[in-house]
Amino acid sequence: MRLRFCLVLIICLWASGISRAQSDCLPVEQVVFPVDQTVFHLVQGFAAPNPRHLGQYHSGEDWYGGRGSSANQPVQAMANGRVTYANEKAWGVDGGVIILEHKMPDGTTLYSLYGHLASSPAAPFPSRLACVTSGQIIGVTVEDVRPAPHVHIELRSEGGDTPGAGYTRENPYTLGLLPASRVVTNWRAWLNDWQAWHVTHMDGHATSRQGLIAPPLLLSDNSLLYLDSSGTILRRLLPDGRILWRLFIDPSVALLGYQGKQLVVFADGHVQPLLDLQAGKLGEGWQIDAKFTGAPAVAWGWLLFPGPDNTLIALDADRRTVVWRMENVPPFTQAQVVGDALNFVVGLMTADNEFLLVSAAGTLLDRRTLKQAASLGQSPKGALLVYGLGGLWQVGLDGMWTLYDPAAPHGGEHSALLTTETGRQYRFDGKTLTAIGPEGQALWNTTLETPIQGRAELHLYGTLLLLSDSAGEIIAFNDGGRQCNQAQLAGDPTSRQWQSLGDDGVLRWAVADQLIGLKWDRFTVLCRS
Numbered sequence: 001m002r003l004r005f006c007l008v009l010i011i012c013l014w015a016s017g018i019s020r021a022q023s024d025c026l027p028v029e030q031v032v033f034p035v036d037q038t039v040f041h042l043v044q045g046f047a048a049p050n051p052r053h054l055g056q057y058h059s060g061e062d063w064y065g066g067r068g069s070s071a072n073q074p075v076q077a078m079a080n081g082r083v084t085y086a087n088e089k090a091w092g093v094d095g096g097v098i099i100l101e102h103k104m105p106d107g108t109t110l111y112s113l114y115g116h117l118a119s120s121p122a123a124p125f126p127s128r129l130a131c132v133t134s135g136q137i138i139g140v141t142v143e144d145v146r147p148a149p150h151v152h153i154e155l156r157s158e159g160g161d162t163p164g165a166g167y168t169r170e171n172p173y174t175l176g177l178l179p180a181s182r183v184v185t186n187w188r189a190w191l192n193d194w195q196a197w198h199v200t201h202m203d204g205h206a207t208s209r210q211g212l213i214a215p216p217l218l219l220s221d222n223s224l225l226y227l228d229s230s231g232t233i234l235r236r237l238l239p240d241g242r243i244l245w246r247l248f249i250d251p252s253v254a255l256l257g258y259q260g261k262q263l264v265v266f267a268d269g270h271v272q273p274l275l276d277l278q279a280g281k282l283g284e285g286w287q288i289d290a291k292f293t294g295a296p297a298v299a300w301g302w303l304l305f306p307g308p309d310n311t312l313i314a315l316d317a318d319r320r321t322v323v324w325r326m327e328n329v330p331p332f333t334q335a336q337v338v339g340d341a342l343n344f345v346v347g348l349m350t351a352d353n354e355f356l357l358v359s360a361a362g363t364l365l366d367r368r369t370l371k372q373a374a375s376l377g378q379s380p381k382g383a384l385l386v387y388g389l390g391g392l393w394q395v396g397l398d399g400m401w402t403l404y405d406p407a408a409p410h411g412g413e414h415s416a417l418l419t420t421e422t423g424r425q426y427r428f429d430g431k432t433l434t435a436i437g438p439e440g441q442a443l444w445n446t447t448l449e450t451p452i453q454g455r456a457e458l459h460l461y462g463t464l465l466l467l468s469d470s471a472g473e474i475i476a477f478n479d480g481g482r483q484c485n486q487a488q489l490a491g492d493p494t495s496r497q498w499q500s501l502g503d504d505g506v507l508r509w510a511v512a513d514q515l516i517g518l519k520w521d522r523f524t525v526l527c528r529s
Contacts, residue, residue: 025131026080028102031187032135034075034114034153039065043150046179047172056167060113060154061180070149073141074123077132078102078112078184084160086125091115095142097163098125100132105191110183111160115152118142155180182490185472186514189487196506196517197241201228208513211470211496214254214295216510217262222502225255225262225274226510234264236280239504241517245280253292253305258319267292271319288315290322297335299346299360306331312348314362324362330354333455336376338384338397345397347376347384355386357399366399375456377417379404380425380438387411387427405440414451416467418458426458428467435481444481454493461501461520464527470495472511476524484527489516 044062049055064070081100090097095116102110117139119125126138141149152166157176168175190198201208208229216226223244224237234247234255254265262274264282269292272285290313296303301317312329313322334349345365348356353373357366374388384395385404392408393401414430423438431451435443454471463479472491476484491497495512502508507518 025082025103026133028079028081028104028134028191030134030191031079031184032076033181033184034078034112035063035065035073035151039069039073040151041065042181046177046181050167056169057172059164059166059168059172059175059177060115060152062150062152064148064150067148070141070151071143072118072120073149073151074137075114075117075139075141075151077134077136077138079134079187081112081132083126083128083130083132084111085163086128087163088117088119088125090163091166096125096139098138099160099163100138101160104187109157110178111156111158112180113152113154113156113164114138115154115163115166116142116150153180155183179490185488185490189489189516192487194485194487194519194523196519198514198516199237199241199243200514209492209495211492211512212498212510213252213496215498216500216508216515217255217257218500218502218508219262219277222504222506224508224515226515227252227255227264229513231267234280236277237515239502239506244278247280247282249282254295254303256303256319263319265292286320288320288322290315290325294331297332297337297346297348299337300341300344304335304346304358312358312362326358326362326364329356329358332356333373334376336378336384338378338382343397345384347386347395349373349376357384357395359397365397366395366401373413373455375411375415375417377425378419380419380423385417387415387417387429392427414454414456414469416456416458418460418465420460426460426465428456428458430456433465433467433477433481446477446481446483448475448483454491454495455497457497457499459499461507464524466499466507468497468499468509468511470497470511474509474518476527478527482527485523485525487518487523489514 040063043064044058046061048058079102081102084101085099088096098114100112120140123137123140126132141151155178210229213227213231216224222239231252234249236244238244251267252264253267256263264272269288269290272282275281275283291308292305294306296305303315305313307313310328310330312326314324316323330350332348332350336347339345344360346358353370355368359365370388372389374386377385379385386393389410389412392404394404395401409429411429416428418426425436427434432445432447434445437443452469452473454469456469459466465477468474470491471493472489475486478484491512497511499509505520507520509516
């Protein structure tokens with residue numbers, strides 16, 4: 001009896017020791033990247049199939065610094081956490097493995113794994129159950145690991161006590177594995193005090209990083225209706241970032257506001273209204289004599305949809321009648337409408353860098369291939385502008401091109417244009433942002449420290465200007481051109497993006513595989529100082 005009591009006491013003390021070890025570790029307050037990204041670069045990405053391993057998926061990311069630059073380099077803990085696994089011989093000649101458990105501020109648990117490590121006198125392996133802090137050196141890279149010295153970084157939502165093999169036959173997402181650099185980048189943004197909420201959809205589908213298939217609908221109560229990247233899940237997101245419901249539907253391409261209703265447009269041409277916003281129920285709809293492959297451009301009440309086999313379909317304002325069809329028009333990535341309801345033209349940019357000019361009657365007025373993607377906009381007088389590598393050009397209603405401003409720097413795939421109702425124009429060439437007055441005079445210009453990597457957009461909210469790009473960068477400027485805040489999320493250079501500032505003071509931004517709410521006053525507080 002006494003022996004049994006002693007055993008129970010020992011077990012209880014051991015368990016309480018683990019509990020104390022767990023609770024004694026500091027909560028996650030900041031997140032850093034495990035290696036110096038000025039030294040290391042990504043050489044094998046997450047979920048990439050590897051021919052050396054019979055096409056199995058990579059379960060993490062491999063970071064390498066080049067010959068003579070990777071061996072014996074320090075590796076640091078991603079965030080505050082607890083050591084759940086540490087073995088210098090875990091991968092034999094390929095080095096040791098450390099796994100850390102992190103209790104994230106949103107209540108989730110992440111496990112970060114660091115492979116191909118060695119212990120050194122200056123950076124000894126931490127012991128199991130020990131607490132580590134963000135940025136603490138936990139080991140160094142192995143000198144003779146195959147095929148060259150590098151670090152394997154892996155993030156998991158479960159499995160904190162097994163080193164794994166580094167490769168898997170199953171889709172890594174289904175095993176609770178996550179893309180490390182994207183998660184780290186996002187958490188570095190999410191831990192800021194201006195973040196209101198975030199929603200991610202890192203589901204492993206090839207389309208997820210392309211962004212939402214269509215612009216969301218912001219409702220009067222500041223809740224959001226949105227379709228995922230595949231168009232098969234419709235969600236209602238509450239103002240505080242919680243998802244009220246999910247509705248699994250047939251492939252769809254657009255959400256439209258129409259006569260006080262919310263319409264879902266399906267790829268097969270069927271249209272259904274959303275009758276019950278609280279429960280997420282669709283009502284009876286109607287069939288359009290067309291099929292669609294993407295979201296439409298809006299042209300004075302008409303909707304211009306991309307269709308199968310490179311067709312462009314004009315839908316009347318009644319959302320039922322096809323006005324005309326146009327052949328040989330590839331899917332477009334940008335659209336700019338100029339003119340009036342009786343006489344307008346639409347400029348389209350395609351993914352293959354083609355520019356097309358289409359009339360209201362469905363006539364092709366101009367078609368040309370540019371060296372690089374360009375941004376579309378309009379002049380203060382309402383003319384169509386194309387900002388490309390060849391400069392800033394005006395395209396007339398007859399399809400004629402004239403140089404709009406010979407002094408404008410070259411634009412291109414990272415450029416953006418915005419013209420306000422007061423006639424002020426903002427131009428971004430990929431690195432420098434310039435404000436032009438109504439009379440054509442330069443008011444100010446600001447050059448970024450590093451050029452952006454994605455497709456840029458400019459938005460004006462009051463007197464504050466916001467530059468965002470599909471690669472996940474967002475930068476605020478005051479009305480004098482001073483850069484007053486910026487943030488980086490994990491985007492994608494080819495992603496679609498969308499944003500809207502609600503009357504609740506939250507800027508909703510969709511980019512790549514995430515939606516985020518930014519507290520606008522907090523994010524731009526330095527713009528007003």
